[in-house]
Amino acid sequence: MPPLSAAHTSESLREQIRDAKRVVVKVGSSSITYTSGGINHSALTELVGILAERRHAGKEVLLVSSGAISAGMAPLGMQTRPTALPEAQAAAAVGQGQIMSAYSLLFQGLGLTAGQVLLTSDDVTRRTTYLNGRSTLETLLDHGAVPIINENDTVATQEIRFGDNDRLAALVSHLIDADALILLSDVDSLYDGPPSREGTKRIPFVPNVEEMKDVEIGGTGSGVGTGGMRTKIDAARIATAAGVPTMLTSMPQAREAFAGDDIGTAFAPTGRRRGARRLWLAHATTPAGRLVLDEGAVKAVRDRGRSLLHAGVVATEGRFLAGDAVDLADENGTVFARGLVNYDVADVERAKGRSTRELSDNIGPAFERSLVHRDHLVVLP
Template sequence: MTAEDEQGLRQRLAAASPLVVKVGSSSLTDARGRLDLAALTALVDTLAAHRAAGHSVVLVSSGAIAAGMAPLDLPRRPSDLPTQQAAASVGQGVLLAAYTAAFAARGLVVGQVLLTADDVTRRGHYLNARRTLERLLAMGVVPVVNENDTVATQEIRFGDNDRLAALVAQLIDAHGLLLLSDVDALYDGPPSLPGSVRVPFVPTVDALQDVRIGGSESGVGTGGMVTKVEAAAIATSAGVPTLLTSATQARAALSAADVGTVFAPTRGRGRARRIWLEHATAPQGRLVLDDGAVAAVTERRKSLLPAGIRAVEGTFSTGDAVDVVDPSGGVVARGLVNYDSRELPALLGRGTKELARELGPAYEREVIHRDDLVVLSRRRR
């Protein structure tokens, strides 16, 4: 893309509706974990101005655990899950009360939406979450989204709100994603090192292979630059342009100023089901394919049949998501399986017509239909 294309993307983001904005804990709290009302109010001012210009906004806000630290006299962010959940239980109310008051002062109503990984990885929950968010936006409400830390277990956590924000962006078919943190942009090296240069534009995440991407140094947040780049990859693969910058530069970002790092969309919009399969589902098992089946699935976009499967790994039920791997173990696709893991091994290597003759017409079906299958990069493991 040219510089003009980059500026065009910045202008698209500045006018995005709906726009998903994610803000990290470190941008809303002080070093001791107390909620910084001045920082929160400044962010609300910026989002209210975006709303006043006629654009809808979804705010994905971290900070519940951090906001609960002060009331509970916790000197630092807890590392064990039960204490994190207790802090989130206390802090979520503190955080939402602050947002409610700040937005109300600007004539706007907020609605709390707490999500767990199940809400975007299970298809029924996913559709319900989308309907809820779309109705809130239609009613003029500013949804404030957070991970439901109080009930999420270690096994079903998003891990950070960057990924959650990207999934929300594709969930509602957003026109832009703004990732805000305490770092003003992506750099070609650690920002603290002399000589590191801001990366203003990323045409594709693959272009960052030679860039050293560091982690978070914040004492209150869980995300880092790696999670933000991963979130940008999820969003841009859904056709959502993404801008990464600091919370203090949010207003400039929504004025199309040359701040932060903008990521160009790499695919067209309107692929919600396949995007959901690729990024939001949690695979429950693996199917190992022979080379012929790999080619059929990845190159000819065929359905997966029992004849091409060598082995079944893991425990799963009909309708679960599973990874499809090549003989060396590289993940090549993901899909929704039509058999459970107990039934499938007896069918491997056999043709569907043979199975139908022996077991009945119900067995003349694909293991994964091509409409329920998304091809992934061969680099995924």
């Protein structure tokens, strides 16, 4: 990958995606399942064929695939996508097996092995499971397999959900140092307005996704998916900020996207790769609570890169446990950081505002640790 200081053009970016050695591909539910539920085997066959061609050409591909809940709807007699969590998880339990079986058979028929990896955000923000997740993906690639990744919908609660597979794909692309991210949707490109409106034009190239504030973006996705154009833009923002070139297009144009043709919308990388775990902490976690800090603690954490101590906390919000993600806010309520807390909320309430020496003398050595260590903390933009 060329240095990020080099000027990107639409053509050069498409060439990067064409030549990328390792690519993460995300496909949405509406592209591989039917609105009424069930797998669209024709679309799945086409997608697998394109990915297999890439793999046989010596490139590495990882597929982030939606569709588990939709695939399980028809066998369970559901007419519309379930909204209640137990119903959605039941559909995912049925559909995940069906869609993975279909992928496995199709890849096997083309001489490749598919491996399933199910993730929750909790898996990749705690250090041990984060390292295990990355190691598993790397090992599958080393053995020539095609990892097929999805959120673990059957067990994920609201607190540990990624929220959508677009965001998951962007985070995975950084986790395994991908050279490109391709988002396949039911829309062929980003437009400067509603595609159905007369005069609306395709946006072929976005040099900086942060400059898109004036572009009218709408849509909440299909009846079988959870995403929409907004989630695609958010995914592009995460990936490009981490140095990963990103392409947005539709399933029917997937082959052209891999070939570097002038289709879809290409997003140029704007940042440099940084610690993947901090990226996951910033974008993959739902905070279980909030710590409100005094002015001195805010400056120490935000400006000087220090760990957070109990003495700087003036208030707590929420019911969090040790190891949970919590937001850090100033006394005006502005959230400026997120981190993994080392104590339960009851212990924080008991210790807030007190110095480490006082806590050690009066309560015990268990309170000598920092409240949020700087290695498990990220300052938010």
